[in-house]
Amino acid sequence: MSEIIVKLPAASYKIQIESGILNMCGERIRAVSSAKRAIVITDEKVWSLYGSRMEAALKRAGFLTDSIQVESGEGSKTIESFTKLCGQLADLHVLRDNLIIAFGGGVVGDLAGFTAAVYMRGLPYVQVPTTLLAQVDSSVGGKTGIDLPQGKNLLGAFYQPLLVVADPALLSTLDKKQLSEGMAEVIKYGAISDKDLFHQLENYGGLDEILPHMEEIVYRCCNQKRIFVEWDERDSGERRKLNFGHSFGHAIEKIGEYRAHSHGEAVAIGMCIAAEVGETLGLTPDGTGERIKKLVETYGLTSKIQTDYKKLIHHMAIDKKNDRKGFNLILLKEIGESLVHTIGEQELEDILGEILELAL
Numbered sequence: 563m564s565e566i567i568v569k570l571p572a573a574s575y576k577i578q579i580e581s582g583i584l585n586m587c588g589e590r591i592r593a594v595s596s597a598k599r600a601i602v603i604t605d606e607k608v609w610s611l612y613g614s615r616m617e618a619a620l621k622r623a624g625f626l627t628d629s630i631q632v633e634s635g636e637g638s639k640t641i642e643s644f645t646k647l648c649g650q651l652a653d654l655h656v657l658r659d660n661l662i663i664a665f666g667g668g669v670v671g672d673l674a675g676f677t678a679a680v681y682m683r684g685l686p687y688v689q690v691p692t693t694l695l696a697q698v699d700s701s702v703g704g705k706t707g708i709d710l711p712q713g714k715n716l717l718g719a720f721y722q723p724l725l726v727v728a729d730p731a732l733l734s735t736l737d738k739k740q741l742s743e744g745m746a747e748v749i750k751y752g753a754i755s756d757k758d759l760f761h762q763l764e765n766y767g768g769l770d771e772i773l774p775h776m777e778e779i780v781y782r783c784c785n786q787k788r789i790f791v792e793w794d795e796r797d798s799g800e801r802r803k804l805n806f807g808h809s810f811g812h813a814i815e816k817i818g819e820y821r822a823h824s825h826g827e828a829v830a831i832g833m834c835i836a837a838e839v840g841e842t843l844g845l846t847p848d849g850t851g852e853r854i855k856k857l858v859e860t861y862g863l864t865s866k867i868q869t870d871y872k873k874l875i876h877h878m879a880i881d882k883k884n885d886r887k888g889f890n891l892i893l894l895k896e897i898g899e900s901l902v903h904t905i906g907e908q909e910l911e912d913i914l915g916e917i918l919e920l921a922l
């Protein structure tokens with residue numbers, strides 16, 4: 563088993579990563595919680611695949627269990643599903659000394675984590691992530707939240723879990739598209755802060771080849787995320803580097819009204835754009851963009867940039883991560899090292915015009 567400790571001023575917690583750990587997660591959770599009762603918040607698909615194993619593991623460790631299943635997918639991060647979930651907790655007479663277990667992908671993690679943060683002013687919770695994206699990204703760092711009709715993740719809380727238990731064996735039932743989604747974040751970690759990981763990804767031929775190595779991949783990514791979160795829990799400095807590819811990516815998602823491109827696809831395209839912008843500015847070594855494009859395609863994502871740069875800038879301008887001085891872009895100094903670069907609107911427009919024209 564690999565273990566990472568996230569050390570934060572208020573509390574530290576462990577991330578435990580091991581193939582097959584689902585069967586032992588009851589005892590791992592028992593080691594950090596004396597709660598009599600655990601309420602598993604999950605989605606229908608995850609519960610149908612793994613619910614009985616989770617329930618048995620919790621019972622073996624002496625927990626009384628209940629489960630609440632939400633519909634699979636982003637639709638469960640709405641205010642309506644949040645209100646319904648809180649009502650279900652109240653109907654089950656859930657109290658503050660009970661434990662919430664977020665068992666699923668990023669949707670369940672965000673929804674259950676946010677609910678744990680605010681229901682009765684806060685209940686302890688544990689993350690048991692089941693998608694690659696959730697294991698390498700969303701389950702670590704304490705960002706929780708739900709969507710509003712006006713935008714994604716507009717309601718949220720920083721709320722750290724007691725423990726994260728990641729079982730990479732669960733990734734074998736994900737479809738290829740879902741695995742590729744997570745790979746966009748894996749490539750991101752390699753690009754911004756772990757060049758050995760980037761080289762490792764370059765050496766594997768694709769999803770089938772990397773799957774048996776997921777325990778190590780998840781460990782490396784969580785360890786990178788730990789470093790950023792420990793530096794900057796509240797996302798005002800170094801942690802912003804985790805947004806490499808995301809400023810462009812979020813705008814690409816919005817342009818397609820969240821239907822044309824999934825998050826991972828949009829981030830993959832965003833990383834390719836960011837590398838090219840860095841090269842044009844002379845901040846990123848030539849050829850970096852090509853390496854990222856190749857990697858993105860190797861793992862089933864697209865690098866094709868087909869978007870109107872004026873629309874891209876328009877959507878980036880309303881992104882909450884920019885300020886009056888201009889756009890705060892995350893660029894690469896080299897593979898494995900990133901920087902924050904502030905650029906004015908006109909300069910960015912000129913560069914994007916050139917890059918995107920060339921790509922068409």
Ligand SMILES: NC(=O)c1ccc[n+]([C@@H]2O[C@H](COP(=O)([O-])OP(=O)(O)OC[C@H]3O[C@@H](n4cnc5c(N)ncnc54)[C@H](O)[C@@H]3O)[C@@H](O)[C@H]2O)c1
Nearest residue numbers: 607634635667668669670692693695696700705732735736
């Ligand atoms: N909090 C954060 O720091 C953070 C970071 C990144 C993304 N997110 C959020 O994460 C969400 C996306 O997460 P996601 O991509 O995991 O999506 P998801 O939770 O919707 O899961 C994707 C699909 O995979 C299914 N699934 C889950 N585990 C499975 C398994 N082991 N085998 C088979 N199917 C399985 C789910 O039922 C669902 O249909 C977004 O809402 C995003 O905003 C949060």
Ligand SMILES: [Zn+2]
Nearest residue numbers: 747808825829
């Ligand atoms: Zn992301």
